[in-house]
Amino acid sequence: MAPVATPFFFYLLSGIMLIGGILVITRKNPVHSALALIVTLLAQASIYLMLYAPFVAGVQIILYAGGIMVLFLFVIMLVSIDRSVRERQFNSQWVAGIIAATALGGLFIAVYTKGNDIFPEHALPMVENDNTQRIGAMLYGQYMFAFEIASLLLLVAIIGAVVMAKKRI
């Protein structure tokens, strides 16, 4: 299917994403930050759809917005935030942090203005209708070793999280 009004949706979704990101790093209450981050993640899932990546968009919604953010909200409920909301929100090195981030932004701008020519003008055509099927075949074929390592990583993360959070082992 041919894309409809791509620039409009791109700028709309990027605006939502950037506003959500700014809210994440400026809100006092971590719950508000988490809700803003969910909005950002959902807008990013829509941008994945614009990039013909429906499987990644689904994984983004189910795993990020549905799984990781619930974990975040759960932990925010476990730790008491009443006192930290009333305290100073930015650390004493925030000027140095802003300067470092600005320098990094300058580096990005320099790289992208210099390297603009290496990007092809038109994106290559993409097979749209069997995205998930092809990703599954690649995960269990070419990337099988990495896939198994990822399962081991998740096992280690489960055990690590339990060991960290439990009072007495």
Add this chain to the structure above:
Amino acid sequence: MQSMLHITTLHYLVLGAALFLLGVIGVLTRRNVVIVLMSIELILNAVNLNLVAFSRMWGGLHGQIFAIFVITDAAAEAAVGLGILIAFFRNKETVNLDQVNLLKW
């Protein structure tokens, strides 16, 4: 004007760079551990956006596979990071990063 209306790979890369910068600012300036962890999620999402945009540019699926692996890493990182946060809160009764100064010289 034509370059504004024709969405290329570079547009997605610039969006990813902006999101990455927001995450870096959050990590470097905030005191609340929970918000620092959320900023790390912002950084990982910016990288994911770049990977999927490159995948679109070259017409292959390798970038999308990498994005899925990055999401797996993000899940593992969030679980372990929040476990550490709970242990930290139990010991210090606070969520401020400034209080983590035992190894500071």
